[in-house]
Amino acid sequence: MTIPNQDARTPVTLLTGWLGAGKTTLLNRILADPQGHKFAVLVNEFGDIGVDDRLVTKSKDDVVELSNGCVCCTVRGDLVKTLKNLRRRRPPLFRRREFDWVLIETTGIAEPAPLLRTFLVESDISVAYRVESVIGMVDARNLETALQESSAIEQLALADLLILNKTDLVSTEQTVQTQQRLQGINAAAPILRAQNANIDVAEILKARTPRGLEDLHEHESEHNNMQSISLRSEHPLDEMKVQLWLSACATMLQGKLIRYKGFINLYQRQERGIMQGVYELYTVDAGQKWHEDEPRVTELVFIGRDLDREFLARGLKACQADC
Numbered sequence: 001m002t003i004p005n006q007d008a009r010t011p012v013t014l015l016t017g018w019l020g021a022g023k024t025t026l027l028n029r030i031l032a033d034p035q036g037h038k039f040a041v042l043v044n045e046f047g048d049i050g051v052d053d054r055l056v057t058k059s060k061d062d063v064v065e066l067s068n069g070c071v072c073c074t075v076r077g078d079l080v081k082t083l084k085n086l087r088r089r090r091p092p093l094f095r096r097r098e099f100d101w102v103l104i105e106t107t108g109i110a111e112p113a114p115l116l117r118t119f120l121v122e123s124d125i126s127v128a129y130r131v132e133s134v135i136g137m138v139d140a141r142n143l144e145t146a147l148q149e150s151s152a153i154e155q156l157a158l159a160d161l162l163i164l165n166k167t168d169l170v171s172t173e174q175t176v177q178t179q180q181r182l183q184g185i186n187a188a189a190p191i192l193r194a195q196n197a198n199i200d201v202a203e204i205l206k207a208r209t210p211r212g213l214e215d216l217h218e219h220e221s222e223h224n225n226m227q228s229i230s231l232r233s234e235h236p237l238d239e240m241k242v243q244l245w246l247s248a249c250a251t252m253l254q255g256k257l258i259r260y261k262g263f264i265n266l267y268q269r270q271e272r273g274i275m276q277g278v279y280e281l282y283t284v285d286a287g288q289k290w291h292e293d294e295p296r297v298t299e300l301v302f303i304g305r306d307l308d309r310e311f312l313a314r315g316l317k318a319c320q321a322d323c
Contacts, residue, residue, distance in 0.1 A: 007285055009130040012102040013205065014115065016155045017137030018146040019108030022165040026137060026197040026204070027105050033201045040086050040099040042079070079104075079115070080122050087128055101205070102129060111154045113258050113278055120281040130285075131276070132207055133160040136189070137197070140166045140178050147181075156185045157226050157303050158259050161192065161203075168195040187228045188301045229309050231316050233298040236267035238321040242284070245315045249302075250280040256307060262300030263287070267321035275300065 015023045031039065086099070106112060112134055119131050136159030139146065146152040156162065162182055167175045179191055192199055242264060249257060257279070264273035264284060271286040290296050302312055 007130060009128055010100065010102055011132035011207075012104060012119065012129050013132050014112060014134045015103065015105045015137065016110070016112050016134060016159065017108065018139065018142075018149065018152040018155065020142065021108070021137035021139045021146075022163075022194075022197045023105050023108070023137050026135070026163070026165075026199065027103065029197055029199070030103065030201050030204060035201055035205060037101045037205070038099045040102045042082060042102065042104045079118060080125055083125055083129060109149070109151050111151045112158050113154060116158070116259070116278040117281060120276075120278055120283060126283075132205070134158055135160070135204060136162045136186075138162055138164050138178070138182065140164050140175055141169045143178050143181060153185065153226055154258065156182060157228065159186060159189050162186065162189045163192050163194050163197070163199055165194045165197055167193045185226060185228075186303070188230065188303075226305055227303070227307050229302045229307055229312060231262075231298075231300045231302070231313060233265070233316055233320070234295065235298075235320045236265055236296070236323060237298060237316075237319045239266050239269075241319040241321075242266070242273075245319050246275070246277065246282050246284075249312070249315065250277065250282060253304065253307070254280055257302060257304040259303045260300065263298060264300070265290075265296040265298045267323055272296075 015027060017023045027041065027043075031041070083102070086102075104115070106115065116131060116134070119125055119129055136156050138156070164175065164179055164182065170178070175193065179193075182189075182191055192203065246260075249260070257277075260275065260277040260282065262275050264275050266273050269286075270289050272288060272290055273284045274287040275282060275284045277283070298316070300316070
């Protein structure tokens, strides 16, 4: 298991959420306040973006140039091909089409896991792009209707941040109940409340490494047996044992394990390991160095269906370094 010391890849933020949750409104807010970034925006059809007329300056083929220097592409075909083509756009012919961040608005019915897998399995993509976070938009008024669809449940379960939108359309009591439902599906993701997607853009672009798990408990959704299981270890882990364990999990839990992520405290490593996995594929990259006064703790979240917590816990314990 190799851990790069630096990550110069272009960050990618995925905007997911069931139909009508407010993804396009959120996208417009980001474009109106880009925080100094130049975005490449990928959507299925440009008509779905609804970018304000004042932002659009030029349209040619499937590329729309925005007045703030961002570029918007339609994705009617292969996402991999689109991402590769974006990297080839260079001055002077594409003078204003440089970008330092990618925003992908998925269709309302799309499951995010196959998309996440693309960034791990496609070598030309994995060396150039990294998924910074998955943002899940939620319609506070229509959550129960959305939860009848397995794709909507997976969108919520795999999100790094959940935005409970349209809270102005429901009562305070219903908002609280809806938030509790979300926590039951995805205990690891912070939940922000919003009206008309009025979220600070800095919060959207923030790197969403897993939060501390000491206050989390295992949650099992009544929908499709979706679970999020959190594990914690204060003992340093052996790098080779971790690699063998994660590979075994990916193989033995095939069809059950959807996403897994977290911090890893590797023996004799000064940087914390950042683990990201989707289906049978995973990566461990070097994060920030551990602070001297900071406890070095491994904190992991496994998301999937019909997972066995004891099986996972035994595997983690077996990874302890001999020190």
